[in-house]
Amino acid sequence: MRCARVRKSLTAYLDSELPADLCQEMATHLQCCTSCRQSWTRLRQLDGLMRVAPAVALPDGFSERVLSRARQRDANPRPAERASLPLIGRWKSLPLMQRAAAAAVLITGITTGVLMGWQTGGKQSAQARANSAAFDDPVVVFNLDYLSSDPDGSLPRAYLSLVSAQKGPGE
Numbered sequence: 001m002r003c004a005r006v007r008k009s010l011t012a013y014l015d016s017e018l019p020a021d022l023c024q025e026m027a028t029h030l031q032c033c034t035s036c037r038q039s040w041t042r043l044r045q046l047d048g049l050m051r052v053a054p055a056v057a058l059p060d061g062f063s064e065r066v067l068s069r070a071r072q073r074d075a076n077p078r079p080a081e082r083a084s085l086p087l088i089g090r091w092k093s094l095p096l097m098q099r100a101a102a103a104a105v106l107i108t109g110i111t112t113g114v115l116m117g118w119q120t121g122g123k124q125s126a127q128a129r130a131n132s133a134a135f136d137d138p139v140v141v142f143n144l145d146y147l148s149s150d151p152d153g154s155l156p157r158a159y160l161s162l163v164s165a166q167k168g169p170g171e
């Protein structure tokens with residue numbers, strides 16, 4: 001079983017949604033793959049935190065306000081919200097401040113992802129160096145393959161393809 005498939009199936013594995021034979025393959029892979037085992041440990045830690053986190057009380061009338069806004073938008077969708085609009089079109093139709101905010105969020109996310117991946121990659125450098133092909137692949141080094149589960153045309157997928165395209169011609 002390949003690492004990318006294991007990473008994609010971790011959530012389903014955690015939720016006991018996988019067939020028995022796949023569960024066995026996952027367990028076997030997680031026993032011998034340090035990188036996937038770290039992702040598995042992080043996911044379980046996150047799940048544990050989510051389970052003990054206190055429920056946040058919503059302000060009075062919150063649900064009604066959200067539903068009312070949703071109905072208004074359903075009735076009068078703005079051009080930027082039309083699903084048929086491609087990514088670039090949606091980007092161009094955003095007001096300047098929203099574009100700046102989206103760019104800031106994207107840059108922060110990329111920086112955080114790279115720093116987190118760099119820390120993880122640093123810890124794994126001995127193992128990664130042993131496999132020079134994997135060490136040269138930023139997707140492997142920075143553990144970015146979880147981004148591949150996002151839909152086509154999304155910002156994470158665009159970032160992933162950008163990073164993948166920077167690999168050498170020998171890859």
Ligand SMILES: [Zn+2]
Nearest residue numbers: 003006033036
């Ligand atoms: Zn693996």
